[in-house]
Amino acid sequence: MKNKKLLKKFTYLCALHYRNFFSMNILSYFVAVPLMMIVLLFLSKDLKMIRTIMVSGSVVLLGLATVLVVLFIGERSSGNNAQMLFTQTVEWFKPLNVTYSVGVDGISVAMLALSAIIVFTGVFSSWNMAMAKEFFLWYCLLSVGVFGFFISTDLFSMFMFYEIALIPMYLLIGLWGTGRKEYSAMKLTLMLMGGSAFLLVGIIGIYYTSGHSTFNLLEIAQNLHIPVEHQRWIFPATFLGFGVLGALFPFHTWSPDGHASAPTAVSMLHAGVLMKLGGYGCFRVAIYLMPEAAHELGWIFLILTGISVIYGAFSAVVQTDLKYINAYSSVSHCGLVLFAILMLNQTAMTGAVMQMLSHGLMTALFFSLIGLIYGRTHTRDIREMGGLMKIMPFASVCYVIAGLASLGLPGLSGFVAEMTIFVGSFGAQDIFPFAATNTFTTTLTIVACCSIVITAVYILRTVGKILYGPVQNEHHLSLTDAAWFERISAVGLIVAIVFMGFYPSSVANIISDSITPIIEKLAMI
């Protein structure tokens, strides 16, 4: 009796002290829901319960994302012009001025929506996973990291969530992967952690050199200024740190191996969302906080991203493994994101964010379909497949749609994004030390444009080889088409791709507004 009273008193005291933690705004729920799912998964017993938890949890997340988008548009149209909405700051480590602060602008809203869609579809793509409980535990932890990263406006919590998203990958690939999984898992983890080493030095550098010992992104961007001589080392460090995750040219080698070995849902989430963490970080941290250095040193990285774009596309042409083709195509497309960001103008940057969305959706679709095909044919070698259109028409049609989106067919998301990027970058003002006019950017843009042609080569080659032509293996004749859960996953993604293709202004407006402060900051110097 007495104990119970004491317990009550204790919980009351705790609640009193931590009411900050419990009075959450909508953004914190994006982290809280996956955490709840982890706890429930721990307690779950059978497969049915696990599936129920995962489906309901991801539906809640999708709902949250929808509510957030609606609320965000509502706030903006009612004239709320603050840079970040739904902000909240909770003191954390007071002596160091470390806070847990959240807030979103249009870019983060778009990214959150993308993540919610892919987490949702990923659940259906991994419907029949072995050791489902453990798989989904790590999967949820991964999504905690992803959502947390996009809502953070504090560099400390941002970095923390970034690392939370990295480490589950090791076990997800190492345990459930295929092929050289142990090697790929280790390579991926170590390369990304190596990137985060650069990043962390950069973040600590920002903390001490900005003059006010704070990690708060907005405060640093709006009120403080990092001296140029420090920007010169912090900018490369942070850009490289995030760039490794965004598959920047010499550091992209983890991506093909990692994606090829990962299980379907993990490839989807990783190529679809995690690689976007890199692009998002590059301009939220590296360019936004260090505009002078971005002007001065951007050209070095611009050349690297140009190589990424072309090199990735050419590599995809010679691959015969479906996942490798798609992984190299991701290198090329993500290279385009970083390429556009470095052009430092509003149109190109808007295109970059749209490319992130578009690439996230279509690459997730690709990987889910490859998982579907591989699960049935037990091969990913395009030389051993053929005529799948007759055997599994639904999956094949979806594959064609994904391919067309990838090579930029008007009416699908890829066209909108790439068009915006190239329009923006062609006219980009030259900011580079050795050219007075915009010859440098124009040349690079023309080179990068060639990637579209090469993309068409490898997409059409793959589509023609595996979907049309004679059936290569007679065992394939008895294969079944997509099951209902696989259809949900594919249809969900296609709807999003088509929506973006037909109604791009809805997305572009939200994004473009939020890029204005970054452009203003760049123009101030």
Add this chain to the structure above:
Amino acid sequence: MDFSNFWVLEQEILLIMIIIVLFFMDIFSSEDRKDTVFYGTIISLFYITIHGFFVVPLHEYAIGGAFGGIFVSSKMTILMKNVLNIATLLVLLQTYSWLKTEKMRKQSGEFYIITLFTLLGMYIMVSAGNFMMLYIGMETASLPLACLAAYNKSQEKSAEAGVKFVLISALSSAVMLFGLSFLYGSVGTFYFEDMGAKILTADPLTVIGLVFFLGGLGFKLSLVPFHLWTADVYEGSPTSVTAYLSVVSKGAAAFALLFALYKVFGNIEVVWQNILWWLSIITITLGNLFAIRQKDIKRFFAFSSISQAGYILLGLIAGNAQGMASTVYYVLVYVFSNLAAFAVITSVENATKGKTAIDVFNGLYKSNPKLVLVMTFAVFSLGGIPPFAGFFSKFFIFMAAASAEQYLLVFIALLNTVVSLYYYLLIVKAMFIRELIPDAPARISSDVYNKVSMLLCVAGLLLLGIFGFFFYEMADKFSFGI
């Protein structure tokens, strides 16, 4: 004589009283009732931890200098002693099964008493306000530790570990005393305060003294040029003693070094910062590189603990209050992380009759998922992966080093965390991905005390990170810079 001085020694006197009581308990309890000593030790350690956290800081008389400044107690030293108390409590909880075995039962009572004696020595090291006192504390801590290392009397390896430890302790003491004599010759006093005031410039005599002093304590901390004993002693000692050596002994040495550097050599900061810069880099790097090749889990953790000691130095280099706070926080988190790992090793070792090869852990996830989860949390925390506490402590210690503008050092240390992550992931890989070995232990059942220890460690790992601001703020309030 002014007896009121003794009040400053509140924690020490309490510990001595406990040792005496336990001693009589051990003498008068029959051979098959030695459990009482264990219970007595655990309860009293639990008590002094609580006492140290909540009661001692309230006593005005327990803070200040005693005997003319030879012994100093401040809120910081109380906090440090609490960290050591927690670590000792967690280690001793893990010893139960091992000391219940046929061979060990007869000598189980002394084990606790000897361990508490070393703890007393470490108290004195932390509280020293005079180099003689520091030396006495170090010896009080070292000799019983050698005895503990050789505790598995019937095993050759254990005896070897004991002998090696004695020789190395003697050598390091000699080196340190040699350095101290130089310092005495240079300034003519051993009191920290007086020395701090008198050492203003880096004249050769002082620098030589400083270097030898650092060497002496370097043996205790197992910094790299002085680390050669570590792997052998860690491998040969009983697992619980290894755990004790790797956290408590190391923590105490780090705290003692911290005070000595801050108080005595504060004016020649640049000199020891340069020395520590190199020491920490080679310690971290070599510790990491050697850890990769290890086949034995205890040797593995020996090298991992060497590299962790290198990270502790990053906090010392800062030379300001932030450095002190982050060092204490780092050591506390390191205590929980490392002891969680050692709790699992103890369990596995007990179940496999003393096997400590890493291969024993292969495929353990299939038979013992909970145990593996504890180990995974522990190595992730040691590797600095969020949301575990190790991430926060590493982050803060890097921030401390960066506050002294040591960006290059931070960067090299960070690259090393990638290397360390590699070998920590090797353990994870063995447990999760590898196949079971043929004669793998089936279900491992650990005793209840070891389970409590694991539970406390995991709770610490999870809570000290996200809710670690309690402790960090406390440490920050009590710290001071040069």
